[in-house]
Amino acid sequence: xxxxxxxxxxxxxxxxxxxxxxxxxxxxxxxxxxxxxxxxxxxxxxxxxxxxxxxxxxxxxxxxxxxxxxxxxxxxxxxxxxxxxxxxxxxxxxxxxxxxxxxxxxxxxxxxxxxxxxxxxxxxxxxxxxxxxxxxxxxx
Amino acid sequence: xxxxxxxxxxxxxxxxxxxxxxxxxxxxxxxxxxxxxxxxxxxxxxxxxxxxxxxxxxxxxxxxxxxxxxxxxxxxxxxxxxxxxxxxxxxxxxxxxxxxxxxxxxxxxxxxxxxxxxxxxxxxxxxxxxxxxxxxxxxxxxxxxxxxxxxxxxxxxxxxxxxxxxxxxxxxxxxxxxxxxxxxxxxxxxxxxxxxxxxxxxxxxxxxxxxxxxxxxxxxxxxxxxxxxxxxxxxxxxxxxxxxxxxxxxxxxxxxxxxxxxxxxxxxxxxxxxxxxxxxxxxxxxxxxxxxxxxxxxxxxxxxx
Ligand code: SF4
Ligand code: SF4
Ligand code: SF4
Numbered sequence: 001x002x003x004x005x006x007x008x009x010x011x012x013x014x015x016x017x018x019x020x021x022x023x024x025x026x027x028x029x030x031x032x033x034x035x036x037x038x039x040x041x042x043x044x045x046x047x048x049x050x051x052x053x054x055x056x057x058x059x060x061x062x063x064x065x066x067x068x069x070x071x072x073x074x075x076x077x078x079x080x081x082x083x084x085x086x087x088x089x090x091x092x093x094x095x096x097x098x099x100x101x102x103x104x105x106x107x108x109x110x111x112x113x114x115x116x117x118x119x120x121x122x123x124x125x126x127x128x129x130x131x132x133x134x135x136x137x138x139x140x
Numbered sequence: 141x142x143x144x145x146x147x148x149x150x151x152x153x154x155x156x157x158x159x160x161x162x163x164x165x166x167x168x169x170x171x172x173x174x175x176x177x178x179x180x181x182x183x184x185x186x187x188x189x190x191x192x193x194x195x196x197x198x199x200x201x202x203x204x205x206x207x208x209x210x211x212x213x214x215x216x217x218x219x220x221x222x223x224x225x226x227x228x229x230x231x232x233x234x235x236x237x238x239x240x241x242x243x244x245x246x247x248x249x250x251x252x253x254x255x256x257x258x259x260x261x262x263x264x265x266x267x268x269x270x271x272x273x274x275x276x277x278x279x280x281x282x283x284x285x286x287x288x289x290x291x292x293x294x295x296x297x298x299x300x301x302x303x304x305x306x307x308x309x310x311x312x313x314x315x316x317x318x319x320x321x322x323x324x325x326x327x328x329x330x331x332x333x334x335x336x337x338x339x340x341x342x343x344x345x346x347x348x349x350x351x352x353x354x355x356x357x358x359x360x361x362x363x364x365x366x367x368x369x370x371x372x373x374x375x376x377x378x379x380x381x382x383x384x385x386x387x388x389x390x391x392x393x394x395x396x397x398x399x400x401x402x403x404x405x406x407x408x409x410x411x412x413x414x415x416x417x418x419x420x421x422x423x424x425x426x427x428x429x430x431x432x433x434x435x436x437x438x439x440x441x442x443x444x445x
Contacts, residue, residue: 090409
């Protein structure tokens with residue numbers, strides 16, 4: 001069996017990282033191939049960091065911030081939303097499937113929602129991988 | 141003995157070499173200090189068969205080598221490897237050599253598609269095909285993707301003063317002048333903060349008073365024109381106003397990204413989005429990589445890695 005897709009998850013200090021902490025305390029299960037990187041705010045993740053992760057071999061990248069209106073820095077997640085649009089548009093131009101990127105909102109009290117988002121993303125990347133393997137097999 | 145200089149051009153247009161010739165009178169003083177051993181664009185120097193059987197051609201030895209143009213063909217690669225072998229210091233000259241330049245725009249198609257499009261006739265007859273399309277590489281590469289280089293000098297073409305400054309620094313064994321910050325750094329236009337939130341077509345003219353200097357003109361990006369100054373390495377105007385801004389038109393990005401590994405498309409869109417400008421109003425956004433499509437940045441459409 002092929003290994004689980006490697007996912008880099010940028011979690012903001014105030015909401016989603018706290019949710020990940022709580023998920024650990026509650027012993028919620030999620031795929032072990034997710035690598036969480038704590039950032040102070042989802043708005044500080046430059047699109048080049050996302051591209052860099054993919055260039056270096058990550059299967060997918062997630063940016064996870066606070067719900068709109070709940071940002072610790074008031075509008076950081078609006079910046080994240082604007083940047084996420086840029087990433088979604090540009091990944092295909094640069095030759096990556098846009099499914100490899102996901103922006104999600106999770107509050108610090110929603111560990112289940114976070115774990116669900118991890119699982120969905122992991123499943124989506126598994127699907128993408130099998131699609132690509134079939135199309136590759138057809139071509140050759 | 142004078143230091144030896146060797147010039148080569150690969151997938152290039154000769155503009156970079158002409159830029160050096162454009163240096164004017166100080167060029168004569170510079171030429172007096174060096175001996176040019178190889179410059180196919182200017183001098184009738186023959187490519188000789190090497191004594192060593194395993195090498196396809198031989199070029200003279202030199203202290204400083206300057207290579208313009210990207211690498212798109214097996215022949216470019218052969219010449220480039222020989223330049224690297226013979227030159228102690230190798231300079232990638234011009235945006236084609238440092239970032240692929242305009243020719244790397246063909247990286248959005250496969251080589252077979254490009255040849256078909258370029259060589260096909262205008263009617264439905266299949267065009268003539270080259271006998272050996274395999275001699276073309278799969279895409280256009282920058283020089284530093286193929287061999288290590290000591291100095292990268294972007295610009296399409298680079299300012300004559302910048303080329304001369306680097307050659308002189310190497311001759312004097314000084315440190316090479318550091319790379320510049322963005323084009324905006326030396327741009328004197330008026331910046332007021334919030335400007336237009338959509339991008340206008342490139343066909344529109346900027347608003348300005350022709351009797352007033354550039355420093356009285358509002359920043360073109362704030363006027364809603366797609367000026368790539370923020371994501372383009374500076375230097376084109378020396379310490380003075382960037383060249384295109386002198387002509388009151390937006391920067392097209394010809395010096396490539398500010399950071400060597402940067403991505404002008406992603407950075408420009410990010411700069412717009414972070415400032416609340418509708419980045420989706422750009423027509424033909426892929427052309428933001430028009431000068432820096434090598435390093436695998438421009439990919440054939442539909443390639444979904
Ligand atoms: S960088 Fe510009 S001037 Fe130099 S070879 Fe390329 S297209 Fe010509
Ligand atoms: S965006 Fe263009 S016009 Fe505005 S400061 Fe930068 S280079 Fe000058
Ligand atoms: S303003 Fe921009 S496009 Fe114009 S010469 Fe300078 S770097 Fe090149």
